[in-house]
Amino acid sequence: MSSKTNEVIERSERWGAHNYHPLPVVLVKAEGPFVWDIEGKRYLDMLSCYSALSHGHRHPRIVAAIERQMKHITLTSRAFYNEPYAEFCEKLAKLAGLDMVLPMNSGAEAVETALKIARAWGYRVKKVRENSAHIITAAGNFHGRTISIVSFSTEEAYRAPFGPFTPGFSSIPYGDADALEKAITPDTVAFLVEPIQGEGGIIVPPAGYLKKVIEICHKHNVLVMFDEVQTGLARTGRMFAFQHEDATPDVLVLGKALGGGILPVSACVGKREVMEVLKPGEHGSTFGGMPLSMTVGNEAIDILVEDKLSERAAELGEYAIGQLRAMKIPGVREVRGKGLLIGIEYEDFIGGAHNVGEELMKLGVLAKDTRQDTLRLAPALTIAKTDLDAGLAAVDKASRVVAAARGK
Numbered sequence: 001m002s003s004k005t006n007e008v009i010e011r012s013e014r015w016g017a018h019n020y021h022p023l024p025v026v027l028v029k030a031e032g033p034f035v036w037d038i039e040g041k042r043y044l045d046m047l048s049c050y051s052a053l054s055h056g057h058r059h060p061r062i063v064a065a066i067e068r069q070m071k072h073i074t075l076t077s078r079a080f081y082n083e084p085y086a087e088f089c090e091k092l093a094k095l096a097g098l099d100m101v102l103p104m105n106s107g108a109e110a111v112e113t114a115l116k117i118a119r120a121w122g123y124r125v126k127k128v129r130e131n132s133a134h135i136i137t138a139a140g141n142f143h144g145r146t147i148s149i150v151s152f153s154t155e156e157a158y159r160a161p162f163g164p165f166t167p168g169f170s171s172i173p174y175g176d177a178d179a180l181e182k183a184i185t186p187d188t189v190a191f192l193v194e195p196i197q198g199e200g201g202i203i204v205p206p207a208g209y210l211k212k213v214i215e216i217c218h219k220h221n222v223l224v225m226f227d228e229v230q231t232g233l234a235r236t237g238r239m240f241a242f243q244h245e246d247a248t249p250d251v252l253v254l255g256k257a258l259g260g261g262i263l264p265v266s267a268c269v270g271k272r273e274v275m276e277v278l279k280p281g282e283h284g285s286t287f288g289g290m291p292l293s294m295t296v297g298n299e300a301i302d303i304l305v306e307d308k309l310s311e312r313a314a315e316l317g318e319y320a321i322g323q324l325r326a327m328k329i330p331g332v333r334e335v336r337g338k339g340l341l342i343g344i345e346y347e348d349f350i351g352g353a354h355n356v357g358e359e360l361m362k363l364g365v366l367a368k369d370t371r372q373d374t375l376r377l378a379p380a381l382t383i384a385k386t387d388l389d390a391g392l393a394a395v396d397k398a399s400r401v402v403a404a405a406r407g408k
Ligand SMILES: Cc1ncc(COP(=O)(O)O)c(C=O)c1O
Pocket: 050, 106, 107, 108, 109, 111, 142, 143, 144, 145, 194, 198, 199, 227, 228, 229, 230, 231, 255, 256
């Protein structure tokens, strides 16, 4: 490592809290699917900020939209109305086939918003007993890092030393519709679930699961809340992952790519009869719905639609998964995913997918492990096929190097 890289890393470690374990690379520049480090080396970004960079880095249309909006108004608070907000709410509601939108900033905030809406709906509409609303979640979930959200995480690493936890949640095995029906009580107000578990290791549930979830929940007057912070907005080959099964939820949670790879923008989108349970003053955010974020969100959505990025994700994803399987890479237990959300699960002898990530970095490709044994590939949906090919070849090579180093 050169002194320039070292200096930034040392300052970061000295003055910044240690809540991440970054690869030892300092990024200074980015364009499309590529980033450059402080030494001038170029990398193909196959992590894409955990799939927030679906448009690639610094998409020129989004940069231009920001420049235009900066000259007018950027921050208002929701104490007043603003035009980009009105456009955003209408555009996103129609895109999702739902009725109303509540913009926030981070994914976790939008999940918290959904939880509050579900509880309020439970008391005001379903009429469950006071202070007893119950929300079902799935084992292996990842919905963010707030106290309430980690309260229903099943990963000890996310929960340990953060108790006491928020009551009112229970968890069932992911992908198991019968377990869902059994877990419903008279106090159950909602089931919160990811259509594909992202951080959990790119876990795709059995076909028909989402549709079954809707059927069961609606039979028992329970809301279905899909967290599509990671799977949403074209990533899996449909605009929303629930569209693979035509299973529209009551509440949809979005984030990441909604910010066009530039700003944090998230939202809760839902049916009118659910969203309307919130009254003025009961929920809010200083920055949620600000004109600059809404402008970015509007442009981000327009690009996804106009450039048909979901079709592109479907096509390139199917190709990439096929290629990775055909490569018969040593040490790979399984390649799975949908669209350009791909998980490569390694055998134990590899010693964790982070070993492959470190080797990939040397080859000029950035990708990280999720849940120890799985390497996540989530390149920009705008990636050129030749660049994708180069990335896949690098994964093959890096895996072979790690496997050989471990005697296989
Ligand atoms: C499905 C899902 N929900 C929520 C979140 C939390 O989003 P944020 O980190 O923006 O709070 C994530 C982040 O990875 C996610 O994958």
